[in-house]
Amino acid sequence: MTTYYDDRSVQVTSTAIRVDDRVYPLAEISMVWHRRGSRSWRVLAGRGALGAAMAGPLAAAVLGVGLALWLDRSPTVTIAIVGASVLVGLAVGPVADFLFEYLDRSYARGSRQRELWVRCRGRHVLLLRTGDALRFGQIYRAVQRAVEQAPPPGATRAAARAAARPVRSRGRRN
Incomplete structure (x- = not known):
């Protein structure tokens, strides 16, 4: 057999x-x-949420740098805001690997019943x-x-x- x-x-x-x-x-x-x-719209919404979770810290970093330049404060305050924004952007690195793996498993499982x-x-x-x-x-x-x-x-x-x-x-x- x-x-x-x-x-x-x-x-x-x-x-x-x-x-x-x-x-x-x-x-x-x-x-x-x-x-x-x-x-399944629930699965598709979950994938969208994963994409937003990956893009969120990068968007926050870009907004932080823009805010630092727009505020036109002292160089120390501007450097502090830019530094904090860059750190937020760098937080994506360790989290992105986990999120990409989860997203990949989501595609392997599929979005519809078979x-x-x-x-x-x-x-x-x-x-x-x-x-x-x-x-x-x-x-x-x-x-x-x-x-x-x-x-x-x-x-x-x-x-x-x-x-x-x-x-x-x-x-x-x-």
């Missing part, structure tokens, strides 16, 4: 697909497809619904590989092995 995908709730093998407590034998699956849901459907025993069955685009892609590809490698319905193992063997020709090669 070959395992194509395995996590705590989904297992795809060369004999069956297990999702939570349900098991679907591959011999009974005739078709696989997926559907995408609508975008559904994996199969036709099992003549009925359309929803196998999985998830918002995690990376995990969905791994499971969908595993199901596709398992179904492609499975023998056709009604075929015996011996017939499936014989069909997989290369045919040797007898005769002259040109």
Whole structure:
């Protein structure tokens, strides 16, 4: 038995697909497809907030330098305001790496629900619904590989092995 995908709730093998407590034998699956849901505005708003969090300290630094020059105070006060503004701008560095990683994970998860459907025993069955685009892609590809490698319905193992063997020709090669 070959395992194509395995996590705590989904297992795809060369004999069956297990999702939570349900098991679907591959011999009974005739078709696989997926559907995408609508975008999640909550996820998109979160990405916008991350962008604002990254741009905020830089904007504050630029505004601080502008304010220092506009106030036209003594050189000591101007240098202090510019120095504080630059420090605020430099605060982006350590925080940006964390925020970029979080933003990258947000894109890997995706912004919409995805559904994996199969036709099992003549009925359309929803196998999985998830918002995690990376995990969905791994499971969908595993199901596709398992179904492609499975023998056709009604075929015996011996017939499936014989069909997989290369045919040797007898005769002259040109």
